[in-house]
Structure formats: structure tokens, C-alpha cells
Amino acid sequence: MITKTVNNVTEALEGVKDDMTFMFGGFGLSGIPENSINELVKRNIKNLTCISNNAGVDDFGLGLLLKKNQIKKMISSYVGENAEFERQMLSGELEVDLIPQGTLAERCRAAQNGIPAFYTPAGYGTEVAEGKEVRDFDGKPHVLEEAFEADFAFVKAWKGDTAGNLIFKGTARNFNAVMSGAAKITVAEVEELVEPGELDPNFVHIPGVFVQRIYQGEKYEKRIEKRTVRES
Amino acid sequence: MLDKKGIAQRIAKEVKDGYYVNLGIGIPTLVANFVRDDIDVEFQSENGILGMGPFPTEDEVDADLINAGKQTITARPGASFFDSALSFGMIRGQHIDLTILGAMEVAQDGNIANWKIPGKMVKGMGGAMDLVGSAQNIIVAMMHTNKAGKSKLLSSCTLPLTGVKCVTKVVTNLAVIDIVDGKFKLLERAPGVSVEEIKEATEGELIVDGDIPEMTL
Numbered sequence: 001m002i003t004k005t006v007n008n009v010t011e012a013l014e015g016v017k018d019d020m021t022f023m024f025g026g027f028g029l030s031g032i033p034e035n036s037i038n039e040l041v042k043r044n045i046k047n048l049t050c051i052s053n054n055a056g057v058d059d060f061g062l063g064l065l066l067k068k069n070q071i072k073k074m075i076s077s078y079v080g081e082n083a084e085f086e087r088q089m090l091s092g093e094l095e096v097d098l099i100p101q102g103t104l105a106e107r108c109r110a111a112q113n114g115i116p117a118f119y120t121p122a123g124y125g126t127e128v129a130e131g132k133e134v135r136d137f138d139g140k141p142h143v144l145e146e147a148f149e150a151d152f153a154f155v156k157a158w159k160g161d162t163a164g165n166l167i168f169k170g171t172a173r174n175f176n177a178v179m180s181g182a183a184k185i186t187v188a189e190v191e192e193l194v195e196p197g198e199l200d201p202n203f204v205h206i207p208g209v210f211v212q213r214i215y216q217g218e219k220y221e222k223r224i225e226k227r228t229v230r231e232s
Numbered sequence: 233m234l235d236k237k238g239i240a241q242r243i244a245k246e247v248k249d250g251y252y253v254n255l256g257i258g259i260p261t262l263v264a265n266f267v268r269d270d271i272d273v274e275f276q277s278e279n280g281i282l283g284m285g286p287f288p289t290e291d292e293v294d295a296d297l298i299n300a301g302k303q304t305i306t307a308r309p310g311a312s313f314f315d316s317a318l319s320f321g322m323i324r325g326q327h328i329d330l331t332i333l334g335a336m337e338v339a340q341d342g343n344i345a346n347w348k349i350p351g352k353m354v355k356g357m358g359g360a361m362d363l364v365g366s367a368q369n370i371i372v373a374m375m376h377t378n379k380a381g382k383s384k385l386l387s388s389c390t391l392p393l394t395g396v397k398c399v400t401k402v403v404t405n406l407a408v409i410d411i412v413d414g415k416f417k418l419l420e421r422a423p424g425v426s427v428e429e430i431k432e433a434t435e436g437e438l439i440v441d442g443d444i445p446e447m448t449l
Binding site: 028053096101102103105122125169172174176177222223224227228232 | 277280281287291295296299303313314315317323324343354357358360365366392394396
């Protein structure tokens with residue numbers, strides 16, 4: 001049995017360095033790799049390029065890396081929930097590349113699947129298409145977009161086994177599934193790490209081949225950004 | 233004249249039995265409250281759920297179950313979860329029947345601007361460019377004029393575009409307007425609003441053909 005288990009987050013993040021490009025799963029604060037992010041904050045590596053749909057909030061998620069000025073560039077689709085982000089962006093400290101969400105997801109998927117580039121109608125005729133190749137298919141213009149290249153992908157799943165197989169829960173699957181295997185090294189953290197055979201293969205979302213390192217996160221805060229409830 | 237709820241209520245009449253619908257943030261979110269009970273409709277949220285249900289009770293709140301507005305939600309019986317690539321595959325592949333979203337400006341050629349005001353903090357387009365780039369049936373929900381009283385229905389957009397030639401219908405506090413052959417076509421007036429008032433508030437070219445009925449909600 002091939003095993004992907006590492007003992008802890010320290011081992012999981014071996015090899016992370018200044019100037020690298022990282023992918024982070026999650027949507028808003030839902031399904032973010034909390035333990036890997038906390039470890040990156042501790043290591044204080046700098047000049048990072050981060051591919052993540054959002055940029056966390058001031059005191060949680062990628063906001064923690066921003067606060068310590070560890071991020072040089074963010075590649076995201078929506079970054080509206082973070083005041084420190086806004087400050088760094090407006091002052092020019094932080095480079096920001098805004099990308100349509102579907103294109104962001106597909107550029108991850110392309111990297112995961114060995115597709116160097118693809119055409120999409122999203123963004124045609126807007127500033128995100130500037131300088132990009134445009135080609136008509138069935139009379140409709142499409143923009144050429146390229147797969148991402150990243151050094152590490154940090155993803156978070158609900159359950160995983162030592163072989164690296166992953167199962168996500170609810171809408172926390174989001175970018176975690178498409179970033180698995182989309183970087184040179186994929187580090188998966190899980191809420192519950194089990195032995196091979198304990199996960200039903202019929203319900204595995206990401207096969208272990210896409211994951212290089214897996215560990216059980218020490219603790220999960222799982223913060224909620226907008227708690228909306230109805231009367232019971 | 234309609235309020236935001238009224239706009240949502242009018243748009244709800246465009247939601248048909250068997251539709252899969254994507255609702256944007258703001259007025260569009262309210263549409264779900266007004267869809268008739270006797271038709272079957274499923275709501276998609278682009279972060280990865282089809283079959284979105286109402287907000288949870290305090291006991292049901294789950295950090296792993298949110299919508300694209302990052303609000304906690306529930307899943308209806310028959311719902312499904314999926315990753316972000318498949319979610320936008322659903323959108324790009326035109327499997328979603330109706331997209332309802334807000335806008336800062338709509339032009340008579342169907343162009344839409346709703347993500348960026350130069351000189352102001354830019355939060356990003358999220359999924360809006362993907363939605364308007366592929367959806368065939370796009371309804372814009374917005375106020376007819378902005379806070380400064382300027383028309384939001386223009387001959388051409390002044391703000392950075394989100395998509396080109398994509399909007400098919402606009403429902404505002406004053407009117408229901410279709411986009412036909414590069415022009416606005418007035419279909420219905422909001423209760424108590426005259427054709428003159430709508431013309432006045434519309435900077436783009438507005439076709440008024442015959443008697444314009446007052447809308448029913």
C-alpha cells in the first residue's frame with residue numbers, strides 16, 4: 001500500500017520557501033486549509049504568490065498571511081471581505097490579479113488534468129481578455145486561458161485515508177477538489193484520517209494519486225463568515 | 233413604483249416550472265421568496281450546490297454548507313454538491329435555465345457593467361463574468377436610476393464591462409424592459425408609473441410600441 005501520511009504539519013510543509021506560488025482551497029472561509037495556513041504564518045516565508053478564490057478575513061485564513069506581509073501577489077475572483085487586503089492593494093504593496101471564478105476553477109482543473117490551455121467565453125470584451133488570444137467557435141468569441149503553475153496546493157478535506165484518498169463535505173468541496181494534483185506537491189489536511197479500506201471507494205471524491213502528503217489537522221475552528229438563520 | 237422586494241416579486245413570474253436558476257447577490261436573492269409553490273424549481277449556488285434550501289435553524293447551522301454569498305444555508309431533498317469546476321461547467325455548458333443578477337449599468341446592446349468602478353476599491357467579479365458569458369437567459373434586477381438620479385439604462389456602458397451583448401431582460405423599480413435588436417423595448421410599467429416617467433429615466437433608446445400595460449405582481 002502506498003502511503004502518503006506525514007506525521008504532522010511541519011513535515012507536511014517541508015520544502016516551502018520564499019517566492020513560491022501556492023494554491024489554497026476553500027470558498028470564503030468554508031473548507032480552507034486552516035492548519036497549513038497557520039504553519040505558513042509561523043514559518044514567516046515571504047514574497048508568496050497565492051492562488052485562492054478569496055483572501056480570507058482580517059484575522060482568519062489568508063488574512064493571517066496578509067497581515068504579516070507574506071503575500072506579494074493574490075490571484076483571486078473576489079476579495080471584498082478584508083480591510084487589510086484593501087489597504088495593501090490601494091497602497092500598491094500587494095499585486096492583485098482578479099480572474100472570473102469559473103476561469104479560476106478551470107485553470108486549476110486544467111493544471112490537474114494536463115491541459116495546457118482552454119478557450120472560455122467568460123471575460124470576452126472585458127479588460128480580463130486584454131492581450132489574450134480570442135477565437136470564434138460557432139460564431140461566438142472565446143478567450144484563451146492557460147493552466148496555472150504552482151509549487152504547492154494546500155487543500156482540506158473532511159475525511160481522508162493514508163493512501164491520500166479524499167472525501168469532502170457539503171460545499172467545502174469547492175476549490176479543494178480542483179486544486180488537488182494541480183501543483184507540484186499537493187498537501188491535504190483532513191478532519192479525520194483513517195486506514196485504507198475504511199473509505200468506501202464508491203464515494204471517494206479525489207483519488208490518492210493526486211495527493212503527495214496527507215495529515216490530520218490538529219484542530220479546526222471552521223469559522224462562519226455570515227451566519228444566517230431562520231426561526232425554527 | 234416598486235421597491236426592491238417588488239422587483240424580486242415581478243421577476244419571480246419569469247421563473248418557470250422545471251427551471252434550474254442561479255441567483256446573484258442582492259435583489260436576485262429575494263426572488264426565491266416569491267416563486268410559486270406549485271412549480272418545481274431548483275436553485276444553484278456557484279460555490280457548489282444545486283438544490284439550495286432556506287437558511288438553517290440555529291441547530292442546523294453548518295460551516296461546510298454555505299451559498300455564494302457566504303451565508304449559511306440548507307440543502308433540499310434531492311440536492312447535490314460538487315466542485316467549483318463542475319459548478320461552472322454547469323453554467324458555461326448552459327445547463328442552467330435562468331440567471332438573475334444585479335447591475336450598475338445595462339446598455340441597449342445588452343452589455344452589462346457590474347463589477348468595477350475605477351478609482352474605488354475593486355472587490356472582484358466573482359462568478360459574474362462566467363455567468364453572463366454563457367447564460368442564454370439573463371435577467372437584470374436593479375433600480376432604474378443610481379443614487380445620483382442618473383439613468384442606469386444607457387446607450388452604452390461607461391463603466392468597465394462584465395459581459396457583452398448578453399442581457400435579455402431588465403426589471404427595475406419602474407419597468408419591465410426587453411433588449412431587442414440593440415434597443416430597449418418597454419413591456420410593462422410599474423404600478424403608478426407613466427410611460428413618460430420611464431422615458432425620462434432611460435438614457436438609452438427606448439421603443440414604446442402601443443399601449444403599455446401596468447404590471448401585475
